[in-house]
Amino acid sequence: MQLIHCPWCGPREEVEFHYGGQAEIAYPERPAELSDQEWAEYVFYRDNPKGAFAERWSHSAGCRRWFTAVRDTHTYRFSSTAKPRRTGVRV
């Protein structure tokens, strides 16, 4: 078990969090124009690097807010956690 740093609440135990997969997946700007392949990539394809990975976590048993973390998928070490970037879409 490791401590994860919630940008709002500070370090809390891993069991308080929920994993949300790759960060910064933007909803397509012109959905009607997407090909089947582009839809497949939006819905099903995510990066799967061995190393640094920007991903979403939710502090579900605490403040219940989502944030972005950069974590190494090989060492499991978090190098940063930050409030999500504003994208115009509600985050």
Add this chain to the structure above:
Amino acid sequence: MSTETNPPGADLPEHPDFLWHNPDPKKTYDVVIVGGGGHGLATAHYLVKNHGITNVAVLEKGWLAGGNMARNTTLIRSNYLWDESAAIYEHSLKLWEGLEDDLGYPILFSQRGVLNLAHTEQDIRDSVRRVEANKLNGIDAEWLGPEEVKRICPIINISEDIRYPVQGATYQPRAGIAKHDYVAWGFARRADEAGVDLIQDCEVTGFTVDGDRVTGVRTSRGDIGCGTVALCAAGHTSVLLDHLGVRAPLQSHPLQALVSELLEPVHPTIVMSNAVHVYVSQAHKGELVMGAGVDSYNGYGQRGAFHIIERQMAAAVELFPVFARAHLLRSWAGIVDVTPDASPIIGHTPYENVFVNAGWGTGGFKATPGIGWCFAHTIANGEPHPYVAPFSLDRFTTGALVDEHGAAAVAH
């Protein structure tokens, strides 16, 4: 049911004095298989046996079968929901039933049956539906009530007072376990005898490409030319595909398992529960072998989070009160590659002579002979075997998913 009368482990076979050679790579091969786990070794075996292709190398970055092949909990069954899955897993189960003779090597395949527990009204409906689907596919399956479950596995707690009471189970009598190391060694020995080069300590670090063909692989032991490349790298498939600029919907996760100290025979079958995330069998020597769910986050570290084990043990002790006194001996993790529909990805890639076999997630051990057979056919003919054709990468674009979360996800 177990018929063991000897002390557990007494009838384990002796190790042979010779298993396989340890050759240096040649300059070029007709087929280069990346990954020396069960799938890579079985593919090599059937390339020789069914297609007469012997100029083959299996490249393994670590030691032979030291990945998921050495880490899995060895459960074998074919009671999947959809026709596509039933076909490949049942093909595999039939091969398991004759594998010892084929390999000329003991694999300790023990058909002791599997119970997949149901804990809720909806579990019951889903289970009965799966039993009927299995029967239509010629797979042995039954629905059992709690008392019948208890008859098959006397140590199970069917009290109504536990958190998730047992409401019944599906039962597949032909399911079982095998000794995973022996399975790998059996395939390796046969392939080696037939002239296949099994090359350990040889990591594939890139590819040489000419248009839409791959002409060779770059490895930690030099460049090796190839006619065809077959990827059997389980959890590391994305890393390899990244070198080729190919994307696939795969996510790698740690999956843990653990064993207890040796016990006398107490547990005659296999019990799995998706709802409370634990499954248990008793190994030939007597350890209780237990597995849980995957860690939620991506990971390549071959270790998992402690709270997963904690949850799994709580569930196990509630279902099997006699386990409360067993000591845990060791735990470990493998890296499994999961897909959005909990089914594997097999077949063509954008490169004409590169074939992929991946995405078996938490459940690919049982497929070892079946996929070896079908993947060898795919490589030899340049076209997917009919059993694996539905599992092509393009199903995520066409939408023809094979959604096996109900029968595959978490439980093995």
